[in-house]
Amino acid sequence: MRPRALLFSIPAFALALAVAHAHDARADDPGHAHQVAPMTDADMQKWVDDYYAVHPRVGVNRVGAAAVVTVNVVSFRFEADGNAGTQVDTVKISVGESVKWQFGSGSHTVTNGTDFGDPNVGALFDQPINSVQTSFTFQFDNAGLVPYFCQPHLGSFNMRGYVLVQSTTGVSPLPGNNATLGFTRSPRPNPTRAGVDFQFALNQAGQARIEVFDARGARVATVKDGTLPPGSYSGSWDGTGADGVAVGSGVYYLRMTLPGYSKSLRVVVAR
Numbered sequence: 001m002r003p004r005a006l007l008f009s010i011p012a013f014a015l016a017l018a019v020a021h022a023h024d025a026r027a028d029d030p031g032h033a034h035q036v037a038p039m040t041d042a043d044m045q046k047w048v049d050d051y052y053a054v055h056p057r058v059g060v061n062r063v064g065a066a067a068v069v070t071v072n073v074v075s076f077r078f079e080a081d082g083n084a085g086t087q088v089d090t091v092k093i094s095v096g097e098s099v100k101w102q103f104g105s106g107s108h109t110v111t112n113g114t115d116f117g118d119p120n121v122g123a124l125f126d127q128p129i130n131s132v133q134t135s136f137t138f139q140f141d142n143a144g145l146v147p148y149f150c151q152p153h154l155g156s157f158n159m160r161g162y163v164l165v166q167s168t169t170g171v172s173p174l175p176g177n178n179a180t181l182g183f184t185r186s187p188r189p190n191p192t193r194a195g196v197d198f199q200f201a202l203n204q205a206g207q208a209r210i211e212v213f214d215a216r217g218a219r220v221a222t223v224k225d226g227t228l229p230p231g232s233y234s235g236s237w238d239g240t241g242a243d244g245v246a247v248g249s250g251v252y253y254l255r256m257t258l259p260g261y262s263k264s265l266r267v268v269v270a271r
Contacts, residue, residue, distance in 0.1 A: 039075075039106075039152070039153075041105075041106060041107065044075075044106050044107035044108070044130075044152065045107040045130060045131075047107070047152045048107045048108070048109060048128050048130055048152070051109070051151065051152075052128055055122075055126070056126075057126060057127050057128070058122055058123070058124070058125055058126040058127070059112075059124060059125025059126065059127055059136075059138055060138070060139075061127060061133075061135075061136050061137060061138070062098060062137040062138065062139055063135075063137065065098055065137050065139065066098070067097075067098040067099055067100035067137050068093050068094075068097045068098065068099070069091045069092075069093055069097075069099045069100070070099075070100045070101075070102050071089070071091065071099060071100070071101045071102065071161065072102050072104045073101050073102060073103055073104055073106075073108050073110070073129045073150075074104035074105045074106065075104075075105050075106035075108075075153075076106070076150075076153045076156075076157035076159050077089075077157070077159055078101070078148075078150075078159065078160070078161035079104070080161065087158055088158065088160055088161060088162070089161050089162075090161065090162040090163075090164055091161070091162070091163055091164070092163075092164045092244060093140060093163065093164070093165055094165070095140065095141060095142065095165055096139065096140075096141060097139070097140065097165075098137050098138060098139040098140070099137070099138055099140070099163055100135055100136070100137040101127075101129050101135060101136045101137075102129075102134070102135050103129050103130060103131065103133075103134040103135060106130070107128070107129075107130035107131070108128070108129045108130065108150040108152070108153065108159070109126065109127065109128055109129070109150050109151045109152070110125065110126070110127050110128075110129055110136055110148055110150070111125070111126045111127075111148060111149055111150070111151055112124040112125050112126070112146060112147070112148045113147060113148065113149065114147045114149075115149065115154060116151075116154075118147075124138075124146065125138050125148075140163060140165040142165065142194065144165055144193060144194045144239075144246065144271075145162060145163075145164050145165075145246045146162065146163040146164075146165060147160065147161075147162050148160065148161055148162070148163070149161075164240070164244065164245070164246060165194075170223060170224060170235065170236065171200075171208075171210070171223070171224050171228070171233045171234065171235040171236075172233065172234055172235075173231055173232070173233055174199065174231070174232040174233060174234055176232060180201050180203060181201060181202065181203045181258065181260065181261050182200060182201070182256065182258060182261045182263055183198060183199070183200050183256060183263060183265065184199045184200055184201050184232065185198055185199035185200075186198060186265055187237075187254055187265055187267050190266075190267055190268060191268035191269065191270045192239065192267065192268070192269055192270070193239075193269075193270060193271060194238065194239040194246075195236060195237050195238040195239035195240075196236065196237055196239075196254070196267055197234060197235065197236040198234070198235050198236070198254065198265075199232065199233065199234050199235070200232075200233055200235060200256060200258075201231065201232045201233065202228055202229070202230050202231065202233075202258055202259070203230055204230050204259060205227065205228065205229045205230055206227065206228070206258060206259035207225075207226070207227055207257075207258075207259065208224050208225075208226065208227070208228045208256075208257075208258055209222075209224065209225050209256075209257040209258075210222070210223040210224040210225075210235060210254070210255070210256050210257075211223065211225075211254075211255050212237055212252055212253070212254055212255070212267075213252065213253045213255060213264075214247075214250065214251075214252055214253075215250060215251045215252070215253075219242075220241045220242065220247055220252065221237060221240065221241055221242055221247075222242070223235055223236070223237050223254075237254065237267075239269060246271075247269060248269070248271065249269050249270050249271045250268075250269055251266060251267070251268055251269075252266075252267045252268075252269060253265065253266060253267065254267055
């Protein structure tokens with residue numbers, strides 16, 4: 001995490017930028033009060049140059065690494081879904097995969113965090129995207145929802161986006177066949193900030209149904225619903241619901257139903 005003194009300097013840049021581009025109210029047309037003028041390319045370039053002259057760049061730029069998603073950085077949005085009408089886009093990847101931000105127009109930053117008040121702003125990555133540094137590729141090694149934004153264009157243009165990093169959800173066989181029945185290892189980590197993994201076994205072939213329910217008893221995700229041969233297995237739930245969106249903090253239950261077996265284990269999600 002960067003020093004607190006650097007965090008306090010970020011809003012000063014943003015405030016100076018907003019003041020510099022605010023229109024004065026017109027006496028004959030009150031509707032024009034508080035509008036913000038579009039930034040010129042020179043304005044944007046100077047802001048970014050001034051910022052990185054006194055702040056370090058954060059995050060390893062994996063130049064040349066393959067990325068599963070490319071986000072085009074244009075004025076004034078992060079374009080990922082091909083729909084210019086969507087201001088804030090969310091991309092979904094798996095743990096260990098990379099996202100590439102590609103220069104399109106203007107001069108911007110790619111900074112992790114929700115806004116300037118986020119205590120972890122810029123702790124994961126904080127890089128320029130412009131005609132000089134035309135791309136930034138970052139590998140995400142932990143599951144969770146990662147917000148990011150452009151510093152000079154957050155307040156006036158809501159230039160932000162999200163990366164949803166998901167663990168592989170499902171089951172896979174373990175070596176050996178010393179199967180018993182049911183959970184052989186409880187979900188972990190527990191509490192979790194993202195997802196959990198666990199182990200289980202079947203002593204005969206049959207239907208395996210593994211689901212996640214919230215505290216009200218509503219099903220939020222299905223990990224497995226199908227026939228498995230006898231054996232030992234590992235499983236995981238990535239902390240997202242059926243819609244692929246990360247669930248909120250709270251108590252959830254991982255319910256396993258096998259031939260001759262049914263059990264639920266408590267999982268606490270603490271975002």
